[in-house]
Amino acid sequence: MALSKKPVTGMKDILPEEMEIRDYVISVIKETYASYGFTSMETPCVENIANLNCKAGGENEKLIFKILKRGEKLRLAEAESEGDLVDGGLRYDLTVPLVRYYSNHANELPSPFKALQIGNVWRADRPQRGRYRQFMQCDIDILGEASNLAEIELILATTTTLGKLGFKDFQIRINDRQILKAMASYSGFSEDDYDNVFIILDKMDKIGLEGVQAELLEAGYTNAQVEKYLGLFRDMEASEDAVAYIMDVLADILPEGVREGFQEIIESVEATKGDFFELRFDPTLVRGMSYYTGTIFEIAMPEFGGSCGGGGRYDKMVGKFTGNDVAACGFSIGFERIILLLTESGFQVPKAGKKIAYLMEKGIPADMLCKVLAQAQKEREEGNQILVARMNKNKKFQKEQLTAQGYEDFKEFYKEPLK
Amino acid sequence: MALSKKPVTGMKDILPEEMEIRDYVISVIKETYASYGFTSMETPCVENIANLNCKAGGENEKLIFKILKRGEKLRLAEAESEGDLVDGGLRYDLTVPLVRYYSNHANELPSPFKALQIGNVWRADRPQRGRYRQFMQCDIDILGEASNLAEIELILATTTTLGKLGFKDFQIRINDRQILKAMASYSGFSEDDYDNVFIILDKMDKIGLEGVQAELLEAGYTNAQVEKYLGLFRDMEASEDAVAYIMDVLADILPEGVREGFQEIIESVEATKGDFFELRFDPTLVRGMSYYTGTIFEIAMPEFGGSCGGGGRYDKMVGKFTGNDVAACGFSIGFERIILLLTESGFQVPKAGKKIAYLMEKGIPADMLCKVLAQAQKEREEGNQILVARMNKNKKFQKEQLTAQGYEDFKEFYKEPLK
Numbered sequence: 011m012a013l014s015k016k017p018v019t020g021m022k023d024i025l026p027e028e029m030e031i032r033d034y035v036i037s038v039i040k041e042t043y044a045s046y047g048f049t050s051m052e053t054p055c056v057e058n059i060a061n062l063n064c065k066a067g068g069e070n071e072k073l074i075f076k077i078l079k080r081g082e083k084l085r086l087a088e089a090e091s092e093g094d095l096v097d098g099g100l101r102y103d104l105t106v107p108l109v110r111y112y113s114n115h116a117n118e119l120p121s122p123f124k125a126l127q128i129g130n131v132w133r134a135d136r137p138q139r140g141r142y143r144q145f146m147q148c149d150i151d152i153l154g155e156a157s158n159l160a161e162i163e164l165i166l167a168t169t170t171t172l173g174k175l176g177f178k179d180f181q182i183r184i185n186d187r188q189i190l191k192a193m194a195s196y197s198g199f200s201e202d203d204y205d206n207v208f209i210i211l212d213k214m215d216k217i218g219l220e221g222v223q224a225e226l227l228e229a230g231y232t233n234a235q236v237e238k239y240l241g242l243f244r245d246m247e248a249s250e251d252a253v254a255y256i257m258d259v260l261a262d263i264l265p266e267g268v269r270e271g272f273q274e275i276i277e278s279v280e281a282t283k284g285d286f287f288e289l290r291f292d293p294t295l296v297r298g299m300s301y302y303t304g305t306i307f308e309i310a311m312p313e314f315g316g317s318c319g320g321g322g323r324y325d326k327m328v329g330k331f332t333g334n335d336v337a338a339c340g341f342s343i344g345f346e347r348i349i350l351l352l353t354e355s356g357f358q359v360p361k362a363g364k365k366i367a368y369l370m371e372k373g374i375p376a377d378m379l380c381k382v383l384a385q386a387q388k389e390r391e392e393g394n395q396i397l398v399a400r401m402n403k404n405k406k407f408q409k410e411q412l413t414a415q416g417y418e419d420f421k422e423f424y425k426e427p428l429k
Numbered sequence: 430m431a432l433s434k435k436p437v438t439g440m441k442d443i444l445p446e447e448m449e450i451r452d453y454v455i456s457v458i459k460e461t462y463a464s465y466g467f468t469s470m471e472t473p474c475v476e477n478i479a480n481l482n483c484k485a486g487g488e489n490e491k492l493i494f495k496i497l498k499r500g501e502k503l504r505l506a507e508a509e510s511e512g513d514l515v516d517g518g519l520r521y522d523l524t525v526p527l528v529r530y531y532s533n534h535a536n537e538l539p540s541p542f543k544a545l546q547i548g549n550v551w552r553a554d555r556p557q558r559g560r561y562r563q564f565m566q567c568d569i570d571i572l573g574e575a576s577n578l579a580e581i582e583l584i585l586a587t588t589t590t591l592g593k594l595g596f597k598d599f600q601i602r603i604n605d606r607q608i609l610k611a612m613a614s615y616s617g618f619s620e621d622d623y624d625n626v627f628i629i630l631d632k633m634d635k636i637g638l639e640g641v642q643a644e645l646l647e648a649g650y651t652n653a654q655v656e657k658y659l660g661l662f663r664d665m666e667a668s669e670d671a672v673a674y675i676m677d678v679l680a681d682i683l684p685e686g687v688r689e690g691f692q693e694i695i696e697s698v699e700a701t702k703g704d705f706f707e708l709r710f711d712p713t714l715v716r717g718m719s720y721y722t723g724t725i726f727e728i729a730m731p732e733f734g735g736s737c738g739g740g741g742r743y744d745k746m747v748g749k750f751t752g753n754d755v756a757a758c759g760f761s762i763g764f765e766r767i768i769l770l771l772t773e774s775g776f777q778v779p780k781a782g783k784k785i786a787y788l789m790e791k792g793i794p795a796d797m798l799c800k801v802l803a804q805a806q807k808e809r810e811e812g813n814q815i816l817v818a819r820m821n822k823n824k825k826f827q828k829e830q831l832t833a834q835g836y837e838d839f840k841e842f843y844k845e846p847l848k
Contacts, residue, residue: 013750014477015533018517021473023530025537029469033459040452045782045809047816050448054440054563055474055549056494056519058433075475076497078515080553086508095505095514096497098437100475111442114434118444120834122818130474134499144473157791157819162802170806274795281799282806331432363464372576376693380700383581387589387701390464397466399541400576415539 020143034359046167048126053107056098070102073133100132113331122155151340158271160339181310183292192263197239212296319343363393367417369401439562453778465586467545472526475517489521492552519551532750541573570759577690579758600729602711611682616658633713738763782812786836788820
């Protein structure tokens, strides 16, 4: 037998210290989102392979862990391609399964449906430091709410949760795919070019306005288009109220209600939120997934280079399963990044009760053991963590180890009273 | 695109009502086991296929969901058998991964290591009512504790958890593989026959003493063997203290310390436990897995035909990975059965705070929206669940729906004061 002690390539074992933080974060998430009326739900980790390949997964579809057919259905000799061998795959996100779930159960679910999902997803990405092939996602979604109340509640619930975990001075960046499109249209790009233009725009953070200009020109767009487009960003930058400015410019192009809806999100979040984070209109925010149809948002943490989560409105995805579109909007927290940031900052999980270790000399008689156990049961009932352990020969070392695990008090029990 | 609304065959979507119970049960489990000094840990859901096929999984090894190799490693044209195509599989239990994890991290873990795992496992079993191909397991294990303190703490922690969930009048049945073996040896069975004899003995519950007798004879064992063997069970049944009786009979065969260790488990649990469950020596208890080396135990619920969990000592499994045996003992709760029993009994999750729905008339102006949101934030801070929703045209129906979801109070907000 060649047994491997290591986890499979790119996946990780989680040690007790990290698990304690993860369990705590999950409990805060569940409690806070519940206070906003979100209800937990779960789908199987395995999905039909056809669903995973439905084009809603973008690049992730190339990274699926595929599951071999079983029994008679597996016909190796006749198989011509991978597709003949597999019938399922591990989910690469929680959005595709959510939409399938909603399509399957809409009649049994409240409307609007406010869903909380915390679950693992799998992507066969090239393994790299801090990125794993199995990782936890934490998504909230509201299905069946067409109004901007969805965006407002999603942003308030997510930021409140982050605040409870001690995060502050972060930014929520917000934009709208319809503003993005209207700006591109206004500048003379054709609809077929949008995706390409947005991919370049998305690099603004890294390559700046000149870099974006260079890449757009290199991609073959005309000087006039590029100048008009970038002029909008320069003018917004210079204006006192970027939202008002761009809404005025795009007044004739934007669909009805976009301006009012977008401004109301900003106003009401501004009025309600604490001062531990900033809400900022970011006209360069693109978000990768092509399924977004309206508002998009992202969490930017000062301690962390990239995004720590994000989301947006995707009103056209349920229709792929049911034929009838349903308004949908979601916000995903970068769970693993949150854990990483908390771990690196030396975060300590708030304690409930005392951690006390009972150490019993070896060979303690049965009647004394019963008394020790009864006392432990009683102290546990009172809300404490009681570890009952055999006393090691090297008691000093044992106590040092237990202290490192957080045990703050010790009780010792001997066969005979100590002299 | 042929998108399927259903989950994959044999796996299930979990609706909010059931999730609420599951989340609650998990929180009680985590809290109670933590009070006994168990620490959470996690392994990836995917394991190396060689580990899963290590013979520690018994019949489950036939039920593995296997994962296709990826990229260049997948050579379909050259593949001669399934084994050439796969490199991983979904875990079928939490014990094999635990042992791998312990082997990998022993230096970083406390000794003894008291582990709590709550996680999904997958078995490609034939789908049947109430049994799914993905299901949650909840295991506690103590590694590195050779004394019976492991068994005692496992039984106390598990029964206390069940008690907190409202279960009562259940039984913990306890036996020891060494007693089982000594009884077989005493009756003249050879060591090679033990597994076969135990498989038949395991049916005692269903086919009774005569049934077992018939099957043993049919299997070719001698009348003398079978009579002597079954005589032991009859005599125990008739004796006042079955444990004392059988220990006396087997005195010369049992390894040293088994009697004292086993009796101490029973005595100390008896002395410590509340009266909400019964601990009972069951000499017919076998437990399926061949990896058990000592004490074995099982939960029997009156409401439920079969077992609701079980476990035992398996001192020889870590050695398969490391070459050095480590004392190990575990207890697994039948999580899905617990959920099923609670759901069927109409179990209500204890409430924290009030559930209140805010209903806003459509078209409410932004400044009023801000006030509603601020009030909701405040009431959430006070520990309540506040759902902010747009008021439907059919308000009465909407309220009925919300009441069914547990909302017990409503606040209504209109564009203009009601006349």
